[in-house]
Amino acid sequence: MTANLINRLSETELASLLDGARRLWESGQCCPTRCGVTRQWGTAADREPPCCGSPVGIKVASFAVHNGEEPPVSGWNGAGNVFFSGCNMHCIFCQNWPISHDNNGRLYSSDEFAGEIKKLLAKKVHNLNLTTADHYLYPVLAALAGMRGDITVPISYNCSGYFTAEALALVIRFADIFLYDVKYLDPALAARYSRAPGYVDAMTRGLDVIHAAKIPWEEDDLGLLRRGLIIRHLVIPGAVDNSLKVLDLLARHRDRGMVFKLSLMSQYFPAYRAVDHPEVGRRLTHDEYDPIVARMEELDLDGWMQDLDAHGGA
Numbered sequence: 491m492t493a494n495l496i497n498r499l500s501e502t503e504l505a506s507l508l509d510g511a512r513r514l515w516e517s518g519q520c521c522p523t524r525c526g527v528t529r530q531w532g533t534a535a536d537r538e539p540p541c542c543g544s545p546v547g548i549k550v551a552s553f554a555v556h557n558g559e560e561p562p563v564s565g566w567n568g569a570g571n572v573f574f575s576g577c578n579m580h581c582i583f584c585q586n587w588p589i590s591h592d593n594n595g596r597l598y599s600s601d602e603f604a605g606e607i608k609k610l611l612a613k614k615v616h617n618l619n620l621t622t623a624d625h626y627l628y629p630v631l632a633a634l635a636g637m638r639g640d641i642t643v644p645i646s647y648n649c650s651g652y653f654t655a656e657a658l659a660l661v662i663r664f665a666d667i668f669l670y671d672v673k674y675l676d677p678a679l680a681a682r683y684s685r686a687p688g689y690v691d692a693m694t695r696g697l698d699v700i701h702a703a704k705i706p707w708e709e710d711d712l713g714l715l716r717r718g719l720i721i722r723h724l725v726i727p728g729a730v731d732n733s734l735k736v737l738d739l740l741a742r743h744r745d746r747g748m749v750f751k752l753s754l755m756s757q758y759f760p761a762y763r764a765v766d767h768p769e770v771g772r773r774l775t776h777d778e779y780d781p782i783v784a785r786m787e788e789l790d791l792d793g794w795m796q797d798l799d800a801h802g803g804a
Contacts, residue, residue, distance in 0.1 A: 496645060573595075585757075617667060651672055670722065704749075721752050758773065
């Protein structure tokens with residue numbers, strides 16, 4: 491079996507990777523918000539938390555076997571999901587708002603975090619699925635580097651797509667699998683629903699960085715993903731044009747040689763501050779979702795599409 495990326499790095503390459511991550515994290519430049527809140531790993535130097543809410547240390551809501559990812563990621567034993575507390579986006583419809591917005595979770599030292607990862611690996615999960623880890627990039631990478639010999643499964647990076655090019659270039663060097671959200675191609679929607687007016691620019695630059703990296707699609711003999719890119723798009727109410735533009739963008743990347751599978755999601759429901767919202771305080775309708783499904787089929791984009799009726803569509 492081919493070694494995962496983190497175990498292919500030489501000691502010099504790993505040290506360079508850690509140094510780059512440390513510089514971004516300590517200076518508060520690890521996401522497009524560029525909050526500038528300075529942090530020093532292992533100290534209590536912070537006087538105010540950054541916008542993502544991440545403290546010094548690694549705050550995690552749960553280490554869990556998860557069967558809800560795409561088939562080659564979850565397999566039959568499940569993905570080893572690590573749900574990090576906090577988020578650099580502020581989606582009003584966030585389905586994980588107690589974790590992402592209220593920052594629920596427990597603070598772990600590097601050694602404690604590594605111990606929990608070992609427990610998760612002992613459950614025979616098919617991968618380590620780091621979920622919303624951007625704002626903990628350095629301490630997480632440092633912990634994983636210290637135990638990399640114990641990590642024989644792929645590392646999956648499950649993210650919002652809201653990256654700086656510098657951070658993404660680092661993640662590409664150790665993440666075997668990308669689960670990359672493409673939420674918006676309309677900056678007004680990104681600002682209104684996620685308080686991220688720069689999302690479209692950051693996400694599209696990120697796609698260009700990923701495209702240039704030429705990530706292959708590699709499954710093992712049992713159909714489990716070893717390396718690859720899965721792009722996810724959640725359809726939201728009233729934003730059909732946004733979704734159609736996303737599909738067209740992805741088709742252009744596919745036609746220029748980017749290898750990926752698309753996961754089209756209809757699982758939207760009004761949560762958090764979207765409840766009773768005049769625009770997104772409802773579920774999707776077939777009149778909204780069906781044209782998007784048809785467009786995915788017309789463009790012959792490979793991947794998966796969720797059944798709207800299974801998710802309470804109207």
